[in-house]
Structure formats: structure tokens, C-alpha cells
Amino acid sequence: MARGRFVSIEGGEGAGKSTQVRRLATTLAARGIEAIVTREPGGSEGAEAIRALLMQGAINRWSAHGETLLFAAARADHVEKVIQPALGIGRWVLCDRFIDSTRAYQGVAGGIDDAAILALHAFGSRGLLPDRTLVLDVPRAVGAARALARDGGAGDRFAVRGTVFHDDVAAAFRRFASAEPDRVRMIDAGRDVDTVTAALLAELADLLP
Numbered sequence: 059m060a061r062g063r064f065v066s067i068e069g070g071e072g073a074g075k076s077t078q079v080r081r082l083a084t085t086l087a088a089r090g091i092e093a094i095v096t097r098e099p100g101g102s103e104g105a106e107a108i109r110a111l112l113m114q115g116a117i118n119r120w121s122a123h124g125e126t127l128l129f130a131a132a133r134a135d136h137v138e139k140v141i142q143p144a145l146g147i148g149r150w151v152l153c154d155r156f157i158d159s160t161r162a163y164q165g166v167a168g169g170i171d172d173a174a175i176l177a178l179h180a181f182g183s184r185g186l187l188p189d190r191t192l193v194l195d196v197p198r199a200v201g202a203a204r205a206l207a208r209d210g211g212a213g214d215r216f217a218v219r220g221t222v223f224h225d226d227v228a229a230a231f232r233r234f235a236s237a238e239p240d241r242v243r244m245i246d247a248g249r250d251v252d253t254v255t256a257a258l259l260a261e262l263a264d265l266l267p
């Protein structure tokens with residue numbers, strides 16, 4: 059049986075990741091491709107428990123290093139228990155955030171060395187990388203307005219950081235796309251949902267059976 063494809067959806071707060079990951083699964087299903095939708099941090103029982111530790115509480119609840127280790131631990135469990143088994147039985151896996159979010163948030167915006175993050179990933183998750191990473195790019199103000207309309211300002215430990223932090227995150231994703239153009243694709247997500255879904259599908263064209 060052919061191994062499934064692994065696709066991560068990345069981008070800042072309110073970019074439309076959760077919306078598009080579901081729509082993409084429906085679109086793929088219509089083409090006869092069975093995909094599971096999952097998310098990070100979380101996606102497995104253990105990783106969802108770690109998610110609560112990471113997303114709730116005071117901004118400075120964790121040291122930068124401790125936080126990076128928790129993300130790596132959650133990801134390791136998620137990869138071993140959910141992602142690899144699904145890929146192994148030929149399912150596609152659509153993941154709402156993955157390693158590039160850690161590289162952008164804890165790395166570029168948070169000051170943790172990228173090589174250290176990748177070393178933890180090599181150990182915890184056998185260095186698994188997506189076949190394709192789709193970055194939803196929206197102007198910060200658009201993402202912030204969408205997130206505000208969605209949850210009325212009750213942001214998690216990362217959403218509530220300042221403009222500089224979020225600008226660093228956005229710049230990091232653009233840098234990753236330049237560095238790995240084959241894997242990482244930027245999508246203009248400021249458009250209507252149908253147009254964005256079509257753009258995402260177009261970026262998967264070469265992976266489709």
C-alpha cells in the first residue's frame with residue numbers, strides 16, 4: 059500500500075488554518091483521498107494534555123527552553139501514536155501547525171536556536187518533515203481581526219503577544235518558504251475561503267494520485 063502524504067498548514071493567528079484544514083479534507087475526500095485532520099500542539103491523548111500546559115496560563119509560565127521541550131515532547135507522542143500509523147495505512151494527514159510553528163514561535167520570535175529545535179525534532183520525532191507545508195499568509199491586522207471576531211479577545215499564551223513577536227513569526231514563515239521552496243509554499247490567505255482552498259489544492263497538485 060502506498061504511504062499517505064503528510065501536509066502541514068501553518069501561519070499566524072486567525073489566518074484560517076483550522077478552517078482550511080477541514081475544507082481541504084472535504085475536498086480531498088471528494089477526490090477519493092481519505093485524510094485525517096489533526097493539530098498541534100496536541101493530536102494524541104498525551105499531547106493534548108501537554109497542550110493545556112502550553113496554551114493556558116501566564117505568558118511567562120514556562121522558560122523558553124522548557125516551552126520548547128514541551129512542544130517537542132507533545133510532537134513526539136503525536137507523531138508516534140497518530141501521524142506515522144495513519145501514513146502507514148495510506149491515509150493522508152493534514153496537520154494544523156507542526157515543526158515550523160516551533161521554529162517560528164520559539165525559534166525566530168522566541169530566541170531558541172533553530173539547530174537545537176531541529177536536534178530535538180530528530181530525537182523526538184525521528185526528524186519527520188511534511189511532504190508539503192502550506193503557509194497561510196495574511197496581513198497581521200486581518201489575522202488579528204479574524205481571531206478577535208472568533209474568540210472575542212480571549213487569546214491563548216501566544217495570541218496575546220505583541221506586534222513585534224507576531225511580525226517575527228510572519229517573517230520566519232516567509233524565510234522558511236524561501237529556504238525550502240519545494241516543501242514550503244506561501245498562500246495569500248486574505249482572499250475568500252473558497253479561493254484559498256483552491257489555492258491550497260493547487261499547491262498539492264504534484265502529490266495527488
Ligand SMILES: Nc1ncnc2c1ncn2[C@@H]1O[C@H](COP(=O)(O)OP(=O)(O)O)[C@@H](O)[C@H]1O
Nearest residue numbers: 071072073074075076077204205208249250251
Ligand atoms: N478566508 C477567510 N475570509 C474570512 N474569514 C475567514 C477566512 N478564513 C477563516 N475565516 C474566519 O476567521 C476566523 C479565524 O479562522 P481560523 O480558521 O480559526 O484561523 P486559525 O486557525 O488560523 O487561527 C474564523 O472565525 C473563520 O471563520
Ligand SMILES: [Mg+2]
Nearest residue numbers: 075076077154
Ligand atoms: Mg486554529
